[in-house]
């Protein structure tokens with residue numbers, strides 16, 4: 001006798017078969033279908049994916065209603081499938097932890113004052129260093145294919161923040177390879193995830209193969225964790241442990257993310273984190289920071305190559321702040337560069353690394369946009385659609401940093417990327433689960449873009465048009481370029497330098 005729930009509209013669904021077919025579709029396949037469904041039914045639609053309905057919201061005002069006005073109700077994550085449970089050590093990483101005490105503790109630990117996120121070891125890794133890019137110009141004629149350089153530089157930076165040591169290149173590559181294998185396994189074993197109990201029997205070999213990949217990844221990261229534990233003990237015994245604000249010594253940043261994790265006690269289980277959980281948290285730190293910042297950096301640089309007038313305007317701003325100096329653009333310099341900030345915001349608006357964001361789940365039955373959303377339903381907020389709404393943005397598909405510069409540049413300083421007052425774009429999500437690394441992400445983008453433009457002039461290769469299409473193979477996150485950026489770089493001739 002209960003009144004029937006009014007679920008958001010969607011296509012006709014046949015039991016079992018529809019769920020299986022929708023479950024097997026990748027996100028790039030779903031995106032155009034969802035666009036059509038939104039055009040037909042409005043900004044909130046549902047699809048029968050997996051074992052229940054999944055809801056897709058494509059409106060900033062509905063996202064605000066959900067994530068800000070009903071923040072705690074929309075603060076959970078869907079129950080992960082079997083494979084995800086392995087990589088997150090049964091939801092003991094921040095991203096997949098259920099909304100509750102453990103999640104709060106892990107998240108606070110990442111964002112606290114003693115967190116390595118507050119340190120800036122950028123100059124120790126230095127992509128602003130002209131030599132690293134010049135050397136990677138594979139053909140020796142100033143042409144660079146930046147995708148690997150950007151990815152590697154940002155990964156090195158996060159490895160340093162995570163483990164406190166500047167590791168040699170071979171070790172960083174080993175970390176990356178073990179991660180790539182696990183994430184390739186993740187996609188390959190997708191069929192296991194709909195009915196995991198059955199999948200594990202039918203595809204036993206693949207399941208065991210996946211467990212082995214995860215074990216290999218654990219072995220690589222555990223050796224680093226052990227080294228850090230030992231160093232910590234040694235420092236303790238010498239009564240020389242760094243203070244909680246962190247201390248840097250000859251290229252080694254003593255406050256490392258792993259140190260903060262080693263000190264934690266889980267509130268519910270009253271125990272320290274085990275090896276598997278430490279591995280999951282460290283690899284989350286590396287993945288969450290690298291696979292978002294590095295593709296965004298590439299998209300922004302691609303736009304600066306495609307639109308030289310924007311690059312020139314940015315270079316002029318950097319020159320005016322740097323004056324006679326020729327050294328690296330520093331954190332302090334960045335604060336004075338409003339046009340740079342506008343370029344970064346426009347890059348994040350136009351190319352958010354996750355078009356669908358990360359799914360939320362509701363902690364209780366709730367209504368949104370006139371529809372019922374039952375407890376535990378997964379809800380995606382479509383970041384790319386929201387950021388290109390023509391009712392909110394003029395010429396939404398154009399790359400125009402100037403749109404953030406209203407009021408003589410004040411607009412960029414006042415723009416609230418967290419969406420607390422209103423959501424016009426949400427590259428970092430919004431609400432309780434907003435990306436805890438958003439400040440660091442923006443800082444890395446500003447730092448790298450400023451130094452790359454300050455050192456080099458970037459031009460298209462041989463008059464080739466820069467292709468800004470997205471790869472159709474992009475998974476949930478990140479959305480990458482179909483044809484990775486290839487550009488010609490030439491060192492800038494600074495005032496007073498001999499041009500001959």
Ligand code: HEM
Pocket residue numbers: 094095096107284285286288289290292293296353354357358359426427428429430432433434435436437438440441442
């Ligand atoms: C340009 C850079 C970045 C972008 C665009 C980005 C984007 C995002 C997005 C969209 C989410 C999901 C938010 C939601 O559920 O509503 C997220 C979550 C997260 N991000 Fe980032 N991120 C970036 C950099 C970083 C960095 C540098 C770190 C840390 C080193 C980081 C750590 C995390 C973590 C731990 C979560 C899970 C938060 C939770 O579930 O409470 N991210 N990020």
